Amino acid sequence: MAVPPGVSESDFAAALDEFRAAVGAEWVFTSDEDVALYRDAYSPFWGEPEERVASAAVAPSTVEQVQAVVRAANARRIPLYPISTGRNLAYGGSAPVYSGSVVLDLKRMNRVIEVNEANAYALVEPGVSYFDLYNYIEERGLDVWIDPPDPGWGSVIGNALDGGGGWTAYPFRDHFGAHCGMEVVLGDGEVVRTGMGAVPNSKTWQENKWGYGPWVDGLFRQSNMGVVTKMGFWLMPRPEAYISGTVQVFNERDIIPLMETLNLLENQHVVNGSTQLGAGFGNDGAAWTLQVPIYGPEKVVRAQLEYAREKFAAIEGSRFVEEDPIRTPLSDEDRARVRLVNFGIPNLSTFAMLGRSPMQPNPPGGHIGFSPIIPRNGEELLKFRDFYRTNLAEVTGGENLGIVGPVFMTNWERSLVGLIMFPISKNASENRKIRAAFERWVELAAEQGWAEYRAPAVFQDTVAETYSFNDHALRRLRERIKDAIDPNGIISAGRYGVWPKHLRKDA
Amino acid sequence: MKVRHIVAAFGAAVLGAMGSTGGVAQVASAQDSADAADGRQVFEYWCAPCHAPGPGHPGTQSLELKYGGNLPAPLEEREDLTPEVVKTFVRQGILSMAPFRKTEITDAELEDLAAYLAQ
DSSP: OOOOTTOOHHHHHHHHHHHHHHHOGGGEEOSHHHHGGGSOTTOTTTTSTTOOOOSEEEOOSSHHHHHHHHHHHHHHTOOEEEESSSOOTTTTTTSOSSTTOEEEEOTTOOOEEEEETTTTEEEEOTTOBHHHHHHHHHHHTOSEEOOOOSBTTSBHHHHHHTTOBOSSSTTTTBTTTTEEEEEEEOTTSOEEEOGGGGSTTOSOTTTOSOOSSSOOGGGGTTOOSOEEEEEEEEOEEOOSEEEEEEEEEOSGGGHHHHHHHHHHHHHTTSSOSOOEEEESOOTTOOSEEEEEEEEEOHHHHHHHHHHHHHHHTTSTTOEEEEOOOEESSOOHHHHHHSOGGGGTOOBOGGGGGTSOBTTBSSOOSEEEEEOEEEESSHHHHHHHHHHHHHHHHHHHTTOOOOOEEEEEEOOSSSEEEEEEEEEEOSOHHHHHHHHHHHHHHHHHHHHTTOEESSOOGGGHHHHHTTOOHHHHHHHHHHHHHHHHHOTTOOBSTTGGGOOOGGGSTTO | OOOOOOOTTHHHHHHHHHTOOOOHHHHHHHHHHOOHHHHHHHIIIIIHHHHSSSTTOHHHHHHHHHHTTSSOSSGGGOSOOOHHHHHHHHHHOBTTBOOOOTTTSOHHHHHHHHHHHHO
16 A cells, blocks of 8 residues: 655554544545556556556545545645546546545535526535536426536536636636635635635525635635535526527638637627637638627527627628527437537537547547637737647657647637647557657747646646746745645645645755 | 347457456355346446447447447447456546546446446
């Protein structure tokens, strides 16, 4: 059995006994076979000494059990690594950032505590997946939608805390942005409720985000400041209809007015769906194709789409194709033809991208992405595309490593993501090349002022290096906060580049 | 309802290739108490999103290409699966399918699932 670094075998054994007393012996995992289930199946270090692995795992089912585990760990300085459903594949999965941590597996905390239809919100525990929340709503016939990301087995809380997003309308598809109120267990075991949840007998915990005084919820996003045990989310009342138009432009530099028009329409919230931008010359000769979906009452979305069509028509030579509205709830026929996540229906179809296909008969198994935020305008988009083309040979040493890019993601408001995707396999020599390429992209992009919003666990330090204004003042601020509220540094050491003081490079 | 197909001894071959043998007596004992009806619920919750028949199920799509029609792609239509094969894939994963932890599918649920798919 592995022991966390810097912890004596006797202290670890005593802590494990306390964990067993808190959660029941069957929910403390120490055998090699059981702990191996927490490995990151998409680890870029799979099978190499640097692979991040756990020493053990403990799975509480209540907040009181979480408190007991955290207190026991804090007393003996046992590093813990909370996971929600543990399906954060491509970002570390269920493996810790700091090897030897005990995974605090919250999957058993899987209660949907409330879904309020009248004011469209939910309160859930970390083990609740998008499938679970969807099923809860469907079984009760509630007229609200969830906003699922691509893989439906992810945690509603975990995805929000990691900075994930989905595919329906703004503001719901920014999952952290759509949250309202948290319950958090701090490193000493104390429970805190944020926003209106701090008011005893409050009935507005999920209805007012800000409460009173300094807002602290952001401290728990991509973070290691506490263990989130409950979180509220605003849901979208089921929209009556979905309507979509497709804009095509035929000159490369038409991307500039295309993005200007899109920005106007999205910033006005005339277009509220998750738009999709495609590049390249297809059979129809279009240089760029943009899909603009809109959700709402049918008579309203028809008017919004008409307004959008008029705006796009100002781009000389552009073509606009309006699709028929799709009414909800979906008919069986519509359900069979639409992309389900755009209609709030979780599924796992995205894994087709990684599975066998005629184009990919021997798939590598995993993948990771480099997702820098870039300015949302056509000039910068073209600059990023040229940056990718210019540097690809240097980054890969001229070898075809299966890197795919750039894909421009327009799903966040006000900015773009220039996505580059990398295959991850169980082959160490291939993965070594991918790691070198990934790190080089991070460096090159940072020189242009482009940095990632979310990173695989093993690259979180690399990306944190790029947020370096004023000699890493932001990281130093986060470290001061970390030291203050988790002085023994037991929670998620190293997550998103924040290390407790005894593990910092200068310690 | 499972559709029966006969493909001899494939499961044993896969099991051997995966290098897992298991304790035969212990498995037999656990299987005695396994409940295929409960296993179907486990399948529907955990496996069907990838392995149900039809489009939109990447596990089925992947197995279609793997077997080229020699074996049915949807797992519920397979005749050759043994409990040991099912358990090995669930706990070890394969390609993009990450292993399932015991907080997701308990050992008892896995016995039920294996009994369902092997029946």
